[in-house]
Amino acid sequence: MTAPDKPTHTDSGGHIPSPANPLQRHEPLPWHHPKPPEEDPDAPERVRRILANASYREAIEDSDFLRDDQTRGPRLQLDYLKPELTLRDHGIEHTVVAFGSTRLVEPSAAQAHVDTLRAQVAEHPDHAPARRQLATAERILAKSRYYDVAREFSAIASQAGRHAHGGRLVVMTGGGPGIMEAANRGAHDTGAESVGLNIRLPHEQYPNPYITPALCFRFHYFAMRKLHFLLRARALVAFPGGFGTLDELFGTLTLVQTRSIAPVPIVLVGESYWRRAIDFAYLADEGVIDPEDMELFWYAESAQEIWDGILAWYEAAGKPLIEQADTHAE
Template sequence: MSKDGAPCGAVPPPVHPIERREPLPWQSPKAAEDDPEALARVEALITSPGYRQADRDVSFLNQDDTRGVRLQIDYLKPELLLQKHGIEHTIVVFGSTRLHQPEAARRKVRALEEALAADPGNQEVQRHLSVARSIESKSRYYEEARELGKLVAQCGKGPEDPRVTLVTGGGPGIMEAANRGAFDMGAKSVGLNITLPHEQFPNPYITPDLCFRFHYFAMRKLHFLKRAKALVAFPGGYGTLDELFETLTLVQTRTIAPLPVVLVGESFWRKAVDVDFLVAEEIWEGIRHWHRASGNPLPDNH
């Protein structure tokens, strides 16, 4: 060191953060010359389940005891990506996975009509044709959902503004149509898929970085509503009804702030849900009747 405090001689360059000129003792296994069986024992150690790094050990992460960790990361990964993309509010769209676009629905009907003409007595084909005609009659909803997707895409400053973004369950049918509408406008849209026992594919119109696959329905449901500014329910089945009634329950109990819930297709919803029936006395009498018919009546009122 010089009298003024400056270093003497050349200053050595910074060392490499990983590489070394001389290996550390633990970078090489024990020499075979010292113990011929040591290498095999070390190999057994590093390939054993206990040696696997915890966050890369799928078998460990899939245990019942690590469910809490899985719930956390099932929530956190989509949350961080939604934040990264600047998505503040969402319009959630649900509906049947079976409702095809009109031309596809017509093709299905024509194919079954031809099959039935070739085999008029085939009851299985008759049944499939009846279902296909029902789907064709509702295929107009596909186009309506697609138009809705276009409108949501133009919210704010337009397609490049993701603050209000369309969200669907990521599947085919109505959800495909809504994602497709946003795609038509060059806007981002979200798909929240779920792992199921059978193979499934997300629809091709979701923004790739915003197509998520959840392990837990609970985390998926949370993300559907966390940023939701409206829920739009098209004709659908159990999944649609599930999301609809859960949303209504959360609003009714003020667990979440009230938001618009729009039912598309009045004739369908009046048949699917008899709102006039949902009154307390009729509900209670229905429950009591069910138990009486089951042979285990509830206690009478005093």
């Protein structure tokens, strides 16, 4: 940018000066240059040390400061605000949250793994660890059908979610592989947006490739991630899973049980798996939960059954989820 001509001083009372250049001055201010060495030979080195010191960094650029224990409060706020403002900017008001094991890969991948292990066991039939790995892989293969169920359910929900009451409804997952990948993939199949909430972990990880790029977030705090899972949730769909799935499931059940949040549909996909993984009836018989707590969730198997159950729950609550009459996939 070329600086404007230097104005000529005039005593005329009617003179209106030209607007000042927003970036440049004709005469530099005293602090535009460091103290010259001819005034103090040690000045340049002193200034260099000042500029290099961490105290001179702006707070937003000082990673050591931002990661200090005493700045945890602002970090928590930022962990919350970035996804919150982004979701608002994208007009996302409602979500269906899908959880499930990262190990439940698509059937073709599960079959390929089983085939590899079977070949290894055939070569070394007495190798007990290989036989155990094969048995586990075969169980994963049997459950891999839920990958397809999650993908189909997400496609149904994503299409119908364009007509949700009060704004779009999109699928949200934890952003990882397995069932979460399947759910994001189902939305991707229909050209719909979907959200992924990743978390910083000690080891390297990658988000699944089907999340909408502008809607994939990485959290530092599990607490903020959990908060965002439920802030816009209109349903929780839990496929067979391990610790992470159980964590989110029980967290949601507890919040609904205590009415800390308004009740939402909670669907457990794969009744035979869930009845063996968690004996809810035993908990009720033992008196540690109430019989009415058994009504906070239900079981389903197919994609359409999951979606129809969610719609029926909202109809029974007197607040239909979808505006249009045809609630099936378009």
